[in-house]
Amino acid sequence: MSFPDKAFPVSWDQFHRDARALAWRIAGLNKEFKGIVCITRGGLVPAAIICRELDIRLIETVCVASYHDYVNQGDMVVLKGVAPELKENGGEGILVIDDLTDTGKTAVQVRAMLPKAHFACVYAKPLGVPTVDTFVTEVSQDTWIYFPWDMGFTYQEPIAKGPR
Numbered sequence: 001m002s003f004p005d006k007a008f009p010v011s012w013d014q015f016h017r018d019a020r021a022l023a024w025r026i027a028g029l030n031k032e033f034k035g036i037v038c039i040t041r042g043g044l045v046p047a048a049i050i051c052r053e054l055d056i057r058l059i060e061t062v063c064v065a066s067y068h069d070y071v072n073q074g075d076m077v078v079l080k081g082v083a084p085e086l087k088e089n090g091g092e093g094i095l096v097i098d099d100l101t102d103t104g105k106t107a108v109q110v111r112a113m114l115p116k117a118h119f120a121c122v123y124a125k126p127l128g129v130p131t132v133d134t135f136v137t138e139v140s141q142d143t144w145i146y147f148p149w150d151m152g153f154t155y156q157e158p159i160a161k162g163p164r
């Protein structure tokens with residue numbers, strides 16, 4: 001896969017607002033969630049915001065590492081699964097949080113562990129949309145999302161100068 005043409009940079013402020021918007025959507029489901037499972041590492045940040053908004057205090061991680069050469073996703077390895085008590089009844093009543101779903105591979109892998117959990121992420125690309133239950137903003141497949149924790153300030157070429 002070639003590097004996506006378009007860039008979608010997200011500031012901390014925007015990420016906080018979008019994660020809050022996700023919390024509002026989840027609250028609107030009127031479902032009682034007994035705990036959150038966040039998909040590390042990207043899911044840790046929205047999970048911190050969402051657990052505060054929804055007053056959820058049982059937080060678990062599922063640690064998945066995909067070996068990337070930046071955009072190309074290699075094999076996925078589960079470094080840490082989910083505690084057995086959260087897997088009861090297929091993860092019913094569990095909210096799974098990630099920052100985004102792109103190809104959907106990560107969500108599919110975690111869904112196999114928690115088939116009845118509710119999957120939510122802040123951003124989604126079209127291939128990933130069917131793999132999650134709730135998200136806030138869809139961006140095109142040829143867009144790369146730049147998260148604030150990966151960023152520093154650099155000079156930006158004018159759009160008119162063409163793709164990076």
Ligand SMILES: O=P(O)(O)OC[C@H]1O[C@H](OP(=O)(O)OP(=O)(O)O)[C@H](O)[C@@H]1O
Pocket residue numbers: 039040041042043064065066068073098099100101102103104105106107128
């Ligand atoms: O839908 P997919 O194509 O599977 O991609 C989405 C996943 O990719 C990113 O995680 P990454 O594997 O880069 O690791 P990180 O969360 O540790 O940064 C992102 O945080 C999602 O978890």
Ligand code: HPA
Pocket residue numbers: 100102143144145146147
């Ligand atoms: O668009 C993206 N941005 C950051 N990390 C990612 N991992 C998969 N897709 C993306």
Ligand SMILES: [Mg+2]
Pocket residue numbers: 039040041042043098106
């Ligand atoms: Mg991730």
